[in-house]
Every structure is written in structure tokens, then in C-alpha cells.
Amino acid sequence: MSAILQVSGLTKRFGGIVVADDITLGLLPGEVVGLIGPNGAGKTSLFNLITGVIKPDAGRIVMDGVRIDGLKLSERAKLGIARTWQHARSFRSLTVLDNLLLGARDYPGDSLLRTLLQPGISRRMDMEAEQRAMLLLERVRLAHKAHDLAAELSYGQQKLLGMARALMSEGACLLLDEPMAAVEGRTYAIMREVIEQEAHRGQAVCIVEHNVGFIRDLCSRGVFMAAGKVLADGPVEELMKMKDLTALYFGAAA
Ligand SMILES: Nc1ncnc2c1ncn2[C@@H]1O[C@H](COP(=O)(O)OP(=O)(O)O)[C@@H](O)[C@H]1O
Numbered sequence: 001m002s003a004i005l006q007v008s009g010l011t012k013r014f015g016g017i018v019v020a021d022d023i024t025l026g027l028l029p030g031e032v033v034g035l036i037g038p039n040g041a042g043k044t045s046l047f048n049l050i051t052g053v054i055k056p057d058a059g060r061i062v063m064d065g066v067r068i069d070g071l072k073l074s075e076r077a078k079l080g081i082a083r084t085w086q087h088a089r090s091f092r093s094l095t096v097l098d099n100l101l102l103g104a105r106d107y108p109g110d111s112l113l114r115t116l117l118q119p120g121i122s123r124r125m126d127m128e129a130e131q132r133a134m135l136l137l138e139r140v141r142l143a144h145k146a147h148d149l150a151a152e153l154s155y156g157q158q159k160l161l162g163m164a165r166a167l168m169s170e171g172a173c174l175l176l177d178e179p180m181a182a183v184e185g186r187t188y189a190i191m192r193e194v195i196e197q198e199a200h201r202g203q204a205v206c207i208v209e210h211n212v213g214f215i216r217d218l219c220s221r222g223v224f225m226a227a228g229k230v231l232a233d234g235p236v237e238e239l240m241k242m243k244d245l246t247a248l249y250f251g252a253a254a
């Protein structure tokens with residue numbers, strides 16, 4: 001099976017800090033990969049490089065056979081890269097539903113010209129996007145909050161909204177940056193269910209998560225990073241057995 005997303009030799013320095021040091025990583029359709037490692041390892045930076053928030057100094061990123069590392073953020077999103085943010089970024093003064101519509105891939109609101117020239121088509125696309133958004137809100141159990149302001153959501157609900165926003169673009173590659181952090185109980189279960197459903201549909205999912213139990217339960221593969229380097233890539237059980245990695249991880253996390 002060939003990778004949906006293939007990163008090779010990706011390197012990025014900020015002054016003296018190497019946040020990505022010759023990273024090579026492939027994500028296959030239908031797999032959930034756990035990206036683990038101590039704080040400051042470069043996990044979020046890797047997502048920023050893949051999505052186009054920051055530019056690499058060297059290396060290549062290929063999505064479905066297309067080289068994307070020179071493309072803009074929005075172009076990469078159109079090709080199917082979706083993400084959630086470590087620190088939830090919802091538009092607090094907009095409704096929950098409008099937060100999702102902003103994330104819609106072909107939402108006509110972003111093209112005034114198209115709206116003016118083709119009002120009928122735009123309205124139909126509006127309705128399609130809204131239907132898709134409502135279905136997603138049902139999946140993350142927020143449909144009853146659709147018309148509330150995002151500011152009124154609890155922390156866990158904000159995380160679920162972030163997840164639903166990422167799914168609006170229907171990307172084939174989902175990068176989830178600590179979606180479970182400080183989330184428990186029902187929210188945890190909903191998040192887990194959604195991630196499993198996406199993988200089952202063939203999306204490649206990469207998830208940054210510190211909860212080792214969760215990684216063990218959900219991820220078919222683990223990638224361990226420290227100081228911008230991928231130190232290990234393989235079955236989670238095998239990573240857990242690597243004494244030097246656990247010492248590095250728990251040593252640094254403590
Ligand atoms: N825009 C930036 N400018 C300078 N340094 C940065 C920037 N983004 C991240 N870093 C640094 O890169 C390192 C890796 O950070 P990050 O990718 O957030 O790690 P992680 O997500 O694994 O905790 C840290 O030392 C961080 O301070």
C-alpha cells in the first residue's frame with residue numbers, strides 16, 4: 001500500500017534550535033499513528049511544516065503523489081490535509097455551526113465573485129455545507145449547540161468542535177495535535193469513536209498524545225520524536241519496550 005502522505009528529509013531550524021532534523025515519515029490509508037515524545041520534541045512543528053504554517057529549510061512533502069511543500073496552506077488543505085490545533089482556536093463570537101462553515105473546503109463565502117455570479121449555485125453549496133456541518137455536529141454530539149456561540153462551549157466541547165472543523169474539509173490525512181489533552185469521560189469516548197471511524201473510512205490519522213494507554217489502545221504504529229529527530233518508528237508495543245526511549249520520554253516529561 002502506498003502512503004497518502006510521505007515526508008522525506010524534512011529539516012527546519014529556528015536559530016540554533018533544530019525542530020525537524022532530517023525527518024522521514026509515511027502515513028498509510030486507514031492507519032492511526034501515534035506521534036509521541038517529550039515537550040519541545042518538534043511534534044507540533046512537524047504538523048506546522050506539513051500543513052504549511054512554516055516552511056522547511058530542506059526536504060520534501062508529497063501528498064497522494066503530488067509534491068506540496070511549495071504550496072500555500074489553503075492549497076494543501078484542498079488536497080486533503082486537515083488538522084486540529086494543540087491550543088483550540090475557535091471563533092468565540094461565532095456560532096458553533098458558523099465555526100464549521102468557515103472550515104468548509106468549498107464554502108462559497110470565501111469567493112464573493114462566485115456568489116455574485118452564481119447565486120443559485122452558491123445557495124446550494126451553502127446548504128450542502130450546512131448539512132455536512134450538522135452531520136458532523138451530530139457525530140461529535142454538539143448538534144444541540146449548533147446555534148450557540150462557540151464561547152459558551154466547555155473546554156471538552158471546544159476540543160470536539162476543533163475535531164469537527166478538521167473533518168469539514170474531508171481530507172484524506174488528519175493531523176491531530178493533542179486532541180485528548182485534559183479531556184476525559186464522555187468527551188474522550190466521543191473523540192476516540194470519531195478517530196476510529198475516520199481510520200476505518202481509509203483516512204490516514206496521525207495523533208500527538210501523551211496518554212500512553214490511549215496510544216497503545218488506538219494506534220497501530222508509534223513514532224517517537226526527540227530534539228527534532230525521529231528516534232523510532234514501529235509497532236507501539238515494541239516502542240514501549242525500548243528502555244532508552246521510555247527513560248528519555250518519562251525522564252523529560254517528569
Ligand atoms: N516559530 C518558532 N520560532 C522559534 N522556535 C520555535 C517555533 N516553533 C517552535 N519552536 C521551538 O521548537 C521546539 C519544538 O517545539 P514544538 O514543535 O512545539 O514541540 P512539541 O510539540 O513536541 O512539544 C521548541 O524548542 C520550541 O520552542
Ligand SMILES: [Mg+2]
Nearest residue numbers: 043044045086
Ligand atoms: Mg506540541
